[in-house]
Amino acid sequence: MKRKLLQRERSKIVIGSITLSIVFFFLMGGCGGGISPTSSPSKTKSPAVEKKKEEPAKVAEKKEPEKKEEAEYSYNPAGKPDPFKPFIQLASTRGGSRGALTPLQKFDVSQLKLVAIITAPGGNIALVEDLTGKGYFLKKGTWVGKNDGKVTKILKDQVIIEEVYQDIFGQTKTNEISLSLHKAEEGGES
Numbered sequence: 159m160k161r162k163l164l165q166r167e168r169s170k171i172v173i174g175s176i177t178l179s180i181v182f183f184f185l186m187g188g189c190g191g192g193i194s195p196t197s198s199p200s201k202t203k204s205p206a207v208e209k210k211k212e213e214p215a216k217v218a219e220k221k222e223p224e225k226k227e228e229a230e231y232s233y234n235p236a237g238k239p240d241p242f243k244p245f246i247q248l249a250s251t252r253g254g255s256r257g258a259l260t261p262l263q264k265f266d267v268s269q270l271k272l273v274a275i276i277t278a279p280g281g282n283i284a285l286v287e288d289l290t291g292k293g294y295f296l297k298k299g300t301w302v303g304k305n306d307g308k309v310t311k312i313l314k315d316q317v318i319i320e321e322v323y324q325d326i327f328g329q330t331k332t333n334e335i336s337l338s339l340h341k342a343e344e345g346g347e348s
Contacts, residue, residue: 272285
């Protein structure tokens with residue numbers, strides 16, 4: 159057991175030292191540890207050769223100011239997506255043509271209580287209350303709820319509301335919700 163631990167420790171040390179030596183050689187190779195051409199003494203070179211070396215250096219110095227004149231970069235966002243907008247837009251089926259929300263569209267359908275249904279020759283009318291006790295009339299086609307619910311049927315004891323929504327795959331689905339009329343319990347008082 160101890161022998162295995164010692165072997166593991168030794169192998170870690172060997173691998174670490176090999177890694178450090180490789181990194182050291184790469185760093186030394188990248189530093190340009192070679193001898194610079196200007197520092198080496200030239201014993202046999204003539205003065206004409208030295209003049210030729212100086213002339214290209216002067217020409218290079220004259221060309222450098224031309225390179226410094228570069229155009230400044232400016233960012234043009236035209237035609238590019240806004241990086242702060244989400245990639246997935248949650249599209250509402252609510253059209254902008256309907257305008258502002260009605261008071262009934264500010265409540266969730268589950269927050270409304272069906273109180274009464276009035277039978278009329280032109281169509282049934284339902285009376286609902288919100289959580290504060292304020293009453294609203296519903297007719298067929300009235301928009302109700304936060305999820306674009308629309309009253310489709312008003313029967314003698316319930317109201318049918320259909321909500322249209324998009325699932326996570328972008329397909330349009332319909333959810334049917336019914337509000338039932340709660341009848342008073344019989345036999346309690348006479």
